[in-house]
Amino acid sequence: MTATTPGAGAAGATPEGSPLLALEDVHVVLGGHGAPSARAVDGVHLQVRRGEIVALAGESGCGKTTLARTVLGLQRPTSGRVLVDGVELGTSRADLRAWRRRVQLVPQDPTGSLNPRRTVYEAVAEGLRIHRIPAETGRREDDLVAEALERAGLRPAERFVARYPAELSGGQRQRVLIAGALAVGPELLVADEPVSSLDASVRGTILALLLRLRDELGLSVLVVTHDLGLAWNIADRLAVMYLGRVVEAGPTEEVLADPQHPYTQALLSVVPETGRLEPVVLRGEPPDATAIPAGCRFHPRCPALAEGPAAGVDEHLAARCRGEALPLLPPSAGHTAACLLQAAKAEGPGNPAGAPDDG
């Protein structure tokens, strides 16, 4: 398996070094209108480079789907910037339309996302028509549809074009949706739990397809998931999200081999059959984005904080966890985590955890 280096793949007239997609301090506030407003995305830096697969992991309600919608141009950020090739994404219809051709969604539920009364051909051709690609490229629509189906692994395409979704297996339906996304020639795929509703036996073949598309077409992929095994299978980098913030990010190997944030540690420990960690089952549901706790947003559920001195958390440090707002994780390629306990540990034994010198 060759890991495509950042910058390789489909090169455009890009300023060297600019990632394909960069989110800078993006906030999305939902609701209001009488209801309490939810800070669904609460300050996120995130980059996706060309030819890179980035996994965004977290529980239901952590804001990962809202963030994905923002990337797709379906949700306008309340504040912060979305940069494409280093240039801020405009908000005009023309700008969004141009961007929505370069980014395509692979939805979660292939069965619910396909119209049962339309053939595979119609499903794949829809995007081509919306973006008027046959007219623009001078290529026949049926050739483009067949090419996309074969790229998505439905070969030979003529066996599939006239079929209806009910005549396909779950895995084949997901391939039809991927073909529909590929047909318009995107640079970035946003895959929202692409395998969570599929059978175990199909899961690996769909993930292998995403890897192959990255290698063959230089596609970038942002995959939104709660499944750390999926990240291990395909992602170059992993960002773990909790209550609207990225709390840990870095190269997948580093984050999963040596998770720094207690939340990442807990998530990893409950992956069935991981075997090497004592399961830390967090109590309760992810808290509410309408009432984000002060201090570290994870502190009410933090197992290390609850353990106290045994986990190296003295009272001073605990008070900081409860009261001190953490800075956003910077957009860095390295392994970073937003955790005061970790920061205190990193200061080393010469400077005991939470020494009262930095108020």
Place this chain on the structure above:
Amino acid sequence: MTLLQVEDLHVTYRGGEGDVPAVRGVDLTVGAGEVVGLAGESGCGKSTLASTVLRLQPAGARVTGKVLLDDEDVLTMRWGRLRAVRWAAASVVFQGALHSLNPLQRVGDQIAEPMLLHEPGTTRGAAGRRAADLLERVGLPASRVRAYPHQLSGGQRQRVMIAMALACSPRLVVADEPTTALDVMVQAQVLDLLTGLVADLGLGLLLISHDLSVLGSTCDRVAVMYAGRIVETGPGRDLFTDARHPYAKALAAAFPTVGDPAGRRSPAGLPGDPPDPAALPTGCSFHPRCTVAVAACERRDPLLRPAGPGRSAACLLVGEDGGPLAAADGDVPEGLR
């Protein structure tokens, strides 16, 4: 003590163009205090098997064999007796908690309903109090009896479904994909809850899932089903870490071990689709998708037989000690073990 004993069960649906065998000769037991897993992909017959345990299979299905609940055959029971057995002796938690709850009724009333229907003499007040106790038992505040399903999260709704299954104190619970739509942390909570109930109440639990990693970490024993038959059985953990049947191996490999270099950037999938039950392949029904099949697999249909201590497998290439075996007319290829 054996609570459930399924013997040579066959379930056949009548299709437009002939019979469709969904379950083709399954033997399975679940004892008190035991968690038994049933794994397999869509269409393998595992949900048909689950519904047949309480004779809930679709009308028109032809069923042969035995389903013994406490030594009493569910398939031949009188209607009145069957009605008494459902909920009180065994209950089912079906897939999809969102769709199984009535959106217009408070969850406390839904939990109380089976008590009122199945335990004559129970007053509304007593049933309501027990519903509140059950909610606490599954880790929700008793005050949630007044909640409507839409006010609960997916994990909470699944807890309500489990509370409902416990309403009439059954000794056997069948849970069909109880964690499939849930994310990992909530899945871990629900699995903890279920195994805790087994330990505390001495329930027998039949846990059905396509996710062998979940079953491997939860179950005492696991059976893997393919095309209506059990193709491998054994202790849960062994089946996940050291499966013998090529299909069970593929299912186990579908979920990588995080940190294991073998799965890094190389997701393992099983190409092809499960066979159409109305047109099963000759010989071993897995042979068209099997990466190690030999010529004999097209002709000979292997039955489940011993494959090492506590284990059995239905594969021509697995010997009685669980090791590889040369098929009658073909060499065992490299990579089987």
